[in-house]
Amino acid sequence: MAYQFDFLPVLQNSDLLLRGALFTLELTAIGTLLGVSLGIVGAVVRAWNIRPFAALFGLYVELIRNTPFLVQLFFIFFGLPGLGLHISEWQASVLAMVINLGAYSTEIIRAGIQAIPKGQLEAASALAMTRFEAFRHVVLQPALAKVWPALSSQIIIVMLGSAVCSQIATEELSFYANFIQSRNFRAFETYALTTLIYLCMALLIRQLLNAFGRRYLSRSR
Amino acid sequence: MDFTFWDIVRNLLTGLQWTAALSVVAFIGGGLIGLLVLLMRISKSRFARTLARGYIELFQGTPLLMQLFLIFFGVALLGIDISPWMAAALALTLFTSAYLAEIWRGCVESIANGQWEASASLAMSPLEQMRYVIFPQAFRVAIAPTVGFSVQVIKGTAVTSIIGFTELTKTGSMLANATFEPFMVYGLVALGYFLLCYPLSLSARYLERRLHASA
Numbered sequence: 001m002a003y004q005f006d007f008l009p010v011l012q013n014s015d016l017l018l019r020g021a022l023f024t025l026e027l028t029a030i031g032t033l034l035g036v037s038l039g040i041v042g043a044v045v046r047a048w049n050i051r052p053f054a055a056l057f058g059l060y061v062e063l064i065r066n067t068p069f070l071v072q073l074f075f076i077f078f079g080l081p082g083l084g085l086h087i088s089e090w091q092a093s094v095l096a097m098v099i100n101l102g103a104y105s106t107e108i109i110r111a112g113i114q115a116i117p118k119g120q121l122e123a124a125s126a127l128a129m130t131r132f133e134a135f136r137h138v139v140l141q142p143a144l145a146k147v148w149p150a151l152s153s154q155i156i157i158v159m160l161g162s163a164v165c166s167q168i169a170t171e172e173l174s175f176y177a178n179f180i181q182s183r184n185f186r187a188f189e190t191y192a193l194t195t196l197i198y199l200c201m202a203l204l205i206r207q208l209l210n211a212f213g214r215r216y217l218s219r220s221r
Numbered sequence: 222m223d224f225t226f227w228d229i230v231r232n233l234l235t236g237l238q239w240t241a242a243l244s245v246v247a248f249i250g251g252g253l254i255g256l257l258v259l260l261m262r263i264s265k266s267r268f269a270r271t272l273a274r275g276y277i278e279l280f281q282g283t284p285l286l287m288q289l290f291l292i293f294f295g296v297a298l299l300g301i302d303i304s305p306w307m308a309a310a311l312a313l314t315l316f317t318s319a320y321l322a323e324i325w326r327g328c329v330e331s332i333a334n335g336q337w338e339a340s341a342s343l344a345m346s347p348l349e350q351m352r353y354v355i356f357p358q359a360f361r362v363a364i365a366p367t368v369g370f371s372v373q374v375i376k377g378t379a380v381t382s383i384i385g386f387t388e389l390t391k392t393g394s395m396l397a398n399a400t401f402e403p404f405m406v407y408g409l410v411a412l413g414y415f416l417l418c419y420p421l422s423l424s425a426r427y428l429e430r431r432l433h434a435s436a
Contacts, residue, residue: 003298066372066418067411068379071390075411078403156282163284164380174286187294195287202282 009184010193013176020176021197027090027172028159028205031097035158036151038098039105040140046106047113057106064103070164072096077168093165093172097158104154112143145217152209156202163198173197224400230409236392237413243388244375244417246310251317251374258322263329265347273322280319285380288312293384309381309388317374324370328363329355365432369425372418379414389413 010017042057044050064072076099077092087095116139124134144151166175173194181190262273280288292315293308303311332355340354382391393410397403 062419062422063411063415066376066422067414068376068390070379070382071393071407071411071414074390074394074397074403075407078397079407080404082402082404160282160284163286164383167383174284177287177290188291188298191287191290191294195283195291198284198287199279199282 005189006186007189007193009186010180010190013180013184016176016180017173017194017197020171020173021201023090023170024159024162024172025201027093027097027162027165027170028155030094031101031158031162032155034094034098035101036105036109036155038102039109042102042106043109043113043143046110061103061106064100065107069096069100069161070167072100073165073168089165089168089170092168093162093170096165097162100161101154101158104158105151108147108150108154109143112145112147113139115146116142141217145213148209148213148217152206152213155209156205159205160198160202224396229396229400229402229406232392232396233389233406233409233413236387236389237417239386240375240378240388240390240413241417243306243309243313243378243381243386244371247313247317247378248371248374250310250314251321254314254318255321255325258318259325259329260351262322262326277319277323280316281323285312285316285377286383288316289380289384305381305384305386308384309378309386313374313377313381316377317370320370320373321367324366325359325363328359328366331362332358361432365425365429368421368428372421372425375417375421376414 042061045053045057046061048054073092073096076096077087077089080087080092120138120142121134124138129137162172163174165172166178169175177190177194181187184190258273258276261269262277264270289308289312292312293303293305296303296308296311336354336358337350340350345353378388379390382388382394385391387395389410393406397406400406
């Protein structure tokens with residue numbers, strides 16, 4: 001007997017999928033904001049070799065980039081309470097996303113900062129820019145503009161990677177997918193639809209980030 | 222049951238072997254299929270190109286966890302009993318092939334157009350051009366990013382613990398539950414991945430530097 005596909009039991013739960021998708025987007029938004037901020041700090045420290053933090057950030061980057069996100073998540077959620085630090089499921093998920101994205105964006109943004117010629121900073125000070133102005137307009141903005149496509153890809157990877165946060169019962173999209181398929185036994189249909197939602201979210205985030213890059217990062221000539 | 226520290230380490234090492242085995246299988250299988258996808262992606266046929274692009278977009282735009290679930294439950298629908306190991310190997314192979322195809326496409330496209338034109342003027346067939354002119358040059362460019370991507374494959378295997386494949390992470394979860402020492406156990410699990418991945422990251426960086434030095 002051939003299997004009959006039936007998406008109706010999944011579509012009947014589309015409100016749950018929507019709620020999960022929105023929460024995934026929320027987690028990604030907070031994770032991106034904090035993660036990229038951490039990355040900017042790390043990139044400056046690494047690019048300008050500010051001791052002793054440069055070495056610490058170097059260690060952090062290598063540790064995070066060479067271990068799986070799932071293990072980082074488990075370590076934070078199950079391991080940290082052992083040290084007396086109790087955090088909720090979604091807080092652990094956001095923290096893991098921030099730490100993970102922070103490490104990757106440190107390396108990505110550092111490459112952008114190092115690609116900026118020294119003369120540009122000298123020119124900025126010749127124009128009587130304050131150090132902060134010079135940093136913002138001459139270092140950070142052009143650096144981010146240069147690496148924006150790579151950074152966008154990394155943000156999308158983090159969003160997709162957040163699917164494993166359901167494993168610590170964070171109520172994001174894949175959590176609701178697991179929940180729905182456990183009730184209607186339509187595992188394949190449920191995950192197929194969920195996968196499609198993830199694909200749409202990835203495309204959406206790419207568009208949003210592209211628009212942000214065009215609007216705020218690229219120079220109007 | 223009591224676990225000594227060495228019991229924990231011994232069990233984790235067994236899990237580590239499965240992680241390594243799965244990574245090798247996915248990397249070799251993914252490399253072979255990735256080569257096919259690459260040839261489609263750069264072929265003259267528009268249909269083949271679109272198909273390859275869709276394939277790459279699908280695997281790069283969706284979570285590995287969903288790919289695993291779809292294969293695990295999808296193959297079961299066909300009436301074939303699939304073990305977590307088979308599902309994990311299949312899903313990771315396809316995942317790897319999509320990424321490698323895209324990485325290698327960049328390498329092939331970095332070869333100057335004149336090389337294609339020159340070899341075409343020597344009456345080489347497209348396959349001969351690929352085999353004798355483009356591929357040997359692209360290969361040199363491809364080594365560093367390919368080694369770098371192997372780190373992503375190893376880290377990707379951790380997700381297979383969720384469908385019940387007993388690799389390093391799954392072994393760690395079970396040990397953490399049995400010993401009530403999650404901090405130490407997950408620390409050791411992370412160390413295990415680090416020991417596998419860090420040498421590969423270092424070699425990727427070394428290879429990249431060497432390539433730029435000689436170019």
